Amino acid sequence: MTTKRKAATSRAKGKTAAKGTARLCACGCGKPTARTFAQGHDAKAHSLILRVQRGELKASDLPAALRTPELAKGDGLIARLLRKLEA
Numbered sequence: 490m491t492t493k494r495k496a497a498t499s500r501a502k503g504k505t506a507a508k509g510t511a512r513l514c515a516c517g518c519g520k521p522t523a524r525t526f527a528q529g530h531d532a533k534a535h536s537l538i539l540r541v542q543r544g545e546l547k548a549s550d551l552p553a554a555l556r557t558p559e560l561a562k563g564d565g566l567i568a569r570l571l572r573k574l575e576a
Contacts, residue, residue, distance in 0.1 A: 512524075512525075513554065514526050514527040514530050514554070515530075515534060515552070515554040515555055515557075515560060516530040516531070516533045516534040516537070516552065516554070516555070517534075517551075517552025517553075517554055517555065518530060518533075525560070531567060534555055534567055535566060535567055535570070537551055537552075537555065538551070538555070538567065538570045538571065538574065539570070541574060542570070542573070542574065548574055555571070561575065
């Protein structure tokens with residue numbers, strides 16, 4: 490099997506595994522994903538958090554999945570912004 494074919498096969502397996510998971514995107518869209526966010530939806534969540542910081546939205550208006558303590562752990566941008574909201 491060539492290297493290109495192996496890479497294509499592993500990508501295809503990854504897509505199949507993502508469809509079989511029960512985790513939903515944390516931005517609130519409800520899209521099933523193998524990770525915390527569907528592709529590009531971390532930017533959507535980032536935008537929502539910034540709107541809360543600017544006073545355009547209430548923290549209670551954030552999707553429930555964004556208000557979980559698990560997302561505020563770690564050192565990523567969204568985690569840091571969520572910790573600022575809690576303080």
